Amino acid sequence: MAQEVTLANWSDVARLFALGLVPNLAQGVIIRRPLAVRLAAGLDTNAWACRSLDRLRERYGPGPVLVGVPGRQSLVLLSVEDVRRVLGETGASFTAANKEKSAALSHFEPDGVLITPGAARAQRRRFNEAALDYPAAEHRFHEVFREAIREEARPLLAGGTLTWKRFHAAYQRIVRRIVFGDAARDDERITELRDKLRGDGNWFMLHRKRHSLRRELFVRTQRYLDLPEPGGLARAVCDTPAAADVKPVAQMQHWFFAFDAAPIGAYLALGLLAGRPAEAARARADRAYLQACVLESQRLWPTSLALLRDTTVETHWPGGVTLPAGTAVIFCSSYFHRDARRLSYADRFEPEVWLDGRAEADWSIAPFSRGSAECPGRNLVLFTSATLLTELLRCDWRLSSSHRLGPGRPLPRTVDHTSLRLTAGGSPTAVPAPPVAQDTA
Numbered sequence: 443m444a445q446e447v448t449l450a451n452w453s454d455v456a457r458l459f460a461l462g463l464v465p466n467l468a469q470g471v472i473i474r475r476p477l478a479v480r481l482a483a484g485l486d487t488n489a490w491a492c493r494s495l496d497r498l499r500e501r502y503g504p505g506p507v508l509v510g511v512p513g514r515q516s517l518v519l520l521s522v523e524d525v526r527r528v529l530g531e532t533g534a535s536f537t538a539a540n541k542e543k544s545a546a547l548s549h550f551e552p553d554g555v556l557i558t559p560g561a562a563r564a565q566r567r568r569f570n571e572a573a574l575d576y577p578a579a580e581h582r583f584h585e586v587f588r589e590a591i592r593e594e595a596r597p598l599l600a601g602g603t604l605t606w607k608r609f610h611a612a613y614q615r616i617v618r619r620i621v622f623g624d625a626a627r628d629d630e631r632i633t634e635l636r637d638k639l640r641g642d643g644n645w646f647m648l649h650r651k652r653h654s655l656r657r658e659l660f661v662r663t664q665r666y667l668d669l670p671e672p673g674g675l676a677r678a679v680c681d682t683p684a685a686a687d688v689k690p691v692a693q694m695q696h697w698f699f700a701f702d703a704a705p706i707g708a709y710l711a712l713g714l715l716a717g718r719p720a721e722a723a724r725a726r727a728d729r730a731y732l733q734a735c736v737l738e739s740q741r742l743w744p745t746s747l748a749l750l751r752d753t754t755v756e757t758h759w760p761g762g763v764t765l766p767a768g769t770a771v772i773f774c775s776s777y778f779h780r781d782a783r784r785l786s787y788a789d790r791f792e793p794e795v796w797l798d799g800r801a802e803a804d805w806s807i808a809p810f811s812r813g814s815a816e817c818p819g820r821n822l823v824l825f826t827s828a829t830l831l832t833e834l835l836r837c838d839w840r841l842s843s844s845h846r847l848g849p850g851r852p853l854p855r856t857v858d859h860t861s862l863r864l865t866a867g868g869s870p871t872a873v874p875a876p877p878v879a880q881d882t883a
């Protein structure tokens with residue numbers, strides 16, 4: 443049952459802003475700022491945010507808390523029942539095209555489905571699902587993708603030490619090959635354009651729109667669709683019927699942007715396995731378990747820290763409260779995923795929860811969201827990351843940075859993936875013939 447709404451007092455609002463909002467804005471919500479991420483991890487700022495939400499729940503109970511700032515009322519969710527209501531009714535009383543999210547994403551994907559309100563949303567969603575083969579476990583081109591991933595993985599096995607810089611550069615090449623085709627492998631300009639515009643997105647509506655950069659990004663994308671034989675998802679786009687309003691190039695910008703969260707989850711999963719030889723051995727032998735490890739890393743450190751909705755109509759809440767259309771609703775997944783009052787495994791690495799139905803049954807565990815705006819790229823991400831990790835797990839990796847990712851104590855709530863270093867022990871098993879691809883990082 444949905445819970446009663448209460449209004450937070452000004453000191454709780456101030457605490458929430460200072461301990462929850464400010465550290466996340468500083469780290470960058472659309473593209474991470476490495477120095478701020480390092481500082482946040484040093485201070486474990488997500489633990490502060492969790493404590494301030496715990497405090498709200500202690501003071502006001504499990505019902506949603508209304509945070510009033512002039513011009514914008516926001517409802518902060520504190521119970522699983524309310525999360526289920528809001529995510530489940532997305533598309534009806536709630537829209538995923540929240541005002542702040544739209545301001546941030548419109549810098550590079552103004553017509554992306556996630557920020558499309560109204561009637562156009564349904565056909566854009568249908569297009570995304572069709573081109574991404576959602577919800578199939580494997581995309582129709584998965585064999586081609588697997589080959590690309592293997593090629594890009596091989597150079598990472600040489601050299602003994604794995605850094606974020608090398609891992610990320612390889613993953614970026616994989617993403618370009620999957621989204622635009624092999625022809626885009628070395629198109630670093632397209633990544634640069636995306637990331638500049640994401641940097642603008644970190645400032646929401648406060649940054650001016652750089653139309654010429656966006657035009658260049660769209661023109662470059664269109665070129666991959668216009669090739670005589672487009673590759674990757676570009677080929678799926680060409681094969682998918684699209685009404686005039688769908689704007690496939692804009693949909694592709696979301697895929698290209700969202701894929702950049704995948705290396706963070708995959709690299710941290712490798713870091714978690716590096717300190718757990720038994721789990722690493724199981725991940726080598728069992729693909730479903732390896733995917734569960736990737737999901738578990740996304741639970742522990744969700745790359746979308748909060749999911750935002752706006753109400754589209756008046757909504758009624760227990761206690762006789764009616765909220766006007768246009769109220770923001772905030773679901774802090776990073777809080778619910780680590781809710782030690784409900785989850786015995788909150789701060790532990792426990793991939794089994796993704797295999798035995800526990801995570802699936804709980805709507806507040808939602809690294810890829812739930813309901814009608816659930817991520818249609820989820821299975822593609824799991825395929826890509828698990829295939830890459832399968833290659834890398836040919837080596838035994840050890841943590842060579844000071845990250846506290848091993849078993850035996852609670853995992854930190856904030857982590858700096860950019861300074862994580864891994865060292866290979868022993869030589870890789872059965873590495874195929876020398877790579878065609880070069881590690882250009």
Ligand code: HEM
Binds near residue numbers: 815819
């Ligand atoms: C680790 C990587 C990724 C994560 C954690 C992730 C997570 C999410 C989340 C949480 C949402 C819902 C946002 C909301 O409810 O406000 C979402 C939406 C979406 N994602 Fe992903 N995503 C990832 C990668 C991808 C990739 C690679 C693609 C496509 C190739 C993709 C396509 C989409 C699309 C099209 C939507 C919008 C769905 C809609 O509005 O109906 N995502 N994703």
